[in-house]
Amino acid sequence: METGIRNPAVKIAFYAILLLWSVSVIYPLIWTVLDALKNNEQFFLGAPWSLPKIPLIWDNFSYVWKHYHFDRYFVNSFIITVGSTLLGLILSAMTAYVLARYPFKGSGVLYLLYVSSMMIPFILGLIPLFFLMNSLHLINKPIGVIFVYASSLLAFGIFVLVGFFKSLPKELEEASVIDGASHFGTFFRVMLPLSQPGLITIAIVNVLNIWNEYIVGTILINDPRQYTLPVEIAVMQKEMQYRTEWGPLFAGLLFTIVPVLIVYMVFQRKIASGITAGAVK
Template sequence: MDYKKINPLVRWGASILLLFWTVCSVYPLLFSVFQSLKDNQQVYSGKAWDLPNLPLLWSNFSYTWDKYHFGTYFLNSIVVTGGSMLLALFLTATTAYVLARYTFKGSGILYYLYISSLTIPSLMLIVPMFFLFSALHVSNSFTGIILLYSITAVPMGMFILMGFFKSLPHELEESAVIDGASLYGVFFKIMLPLATPGLVTISIVNVLQFWNEYQYALVLLSDAIKYTLPIGLGVMQGEMQYRIEFGPLFAGLLISTVPVLIIYVLFQKQINDGIVAGAVK
């Protein structure tokens, strides 16, 4: 549709709505930046909504990083997010490939079981998952939380990747087999590289989800040295007790938010293109 052919009133209305939505989205981030550069005196003096006074308190970030162990939490989040992303990518790609390229008894039922799992609220899974992982002796460990994150990410990723695998011609597989390639060679050397747009999309989506996840990590991780950034923020607020240090608290919030924001800004085109392409195919 040609944008210039749209009714001018509709265009102005859409522009105003988008501008309002942009302000609503950007302002919380700017507000957090301003608060992270203030001390409590500026906040309690009725200047919470004003710009921070000079000099700016960049020391709030180093204070939060050292005193509240955000360096450890940050590293833990990188380990958990990276491990979960790689394992989820492998499980998702292999599952989607098999269901998309091979027909066997029960394959349809298996597909709908995966899709139906998307309708289950995550809160309903916390208690059974806790007892299951405790029985398997992987609770309170990076192994357990990585396994949990990876498993829960498979259905959505499989739904996206199946569109890519179904669109690939069968002649590619047949030619590779004739040339002596094994089933594993066909998958890893031919089919998987051709599905790169979908792989990039689900990888980015999973990273954003794993980095911000709070509920499962809160239940499964009981050792403070293994906390991730979302749990660290809650612990930080609890340690402040009756006196909240707003500057360091907002600094910790930015430390946990900015990496995800940067990833989304850099790869938003790949996310949108991959999801749309997978759905269309």
């Protein structure tokens, strides 16, 4: 990695800080993996941070998957995450396209309102949100959670995509209209595919946020059959007051951590490039 730092002492200090930061991030994950391979006896008789003994307790993963119904909660999280991401993408893309390509009186103010909403903590609106969803009979329904997640992520999607749409040549739209395409046809067949880098960035960030979200899940879902993975992890932790199963608890944590970790590792470069591409253009 080229840092541009020429002073050897400063470069050593820079790499030392990066090393310490990497250890502080990686160590909790390694500790979680090791503790997921232990039984209760190893937790009580040995140190929690000690290495697991042979044979490793791989049954913790199958136990938590079946006994705690993680298969059901994994599917719930997957449906809500995919549905919220797709709905948020299409709504933010359509809004950003109108703001970028069809300016109207007040469009700049509207854009500023969308962007400034990212500075307002979402937790401040939980109480009115609950009453609104309850009046719409969307409590304990995945579609209600999908609507909330998709709407909460609109501002970020609009912020990223407006720059992309402004950077695209107007000649593309004109050529599409000459070929007989409508406004919707131009958007879905020409402009939307060209904004793919921004869409990928938004999709990845949304997936990471929605998959790990806990507060909205606890407010809008109180049916155990509709729990998402973060909510079920919290339920497992509360049950530890009455019975201790530390190995399965850490195994459940890994079921929650590993999918988003894989997504981030695969697409981390696209996140950075997608956010900056629109601005650079």
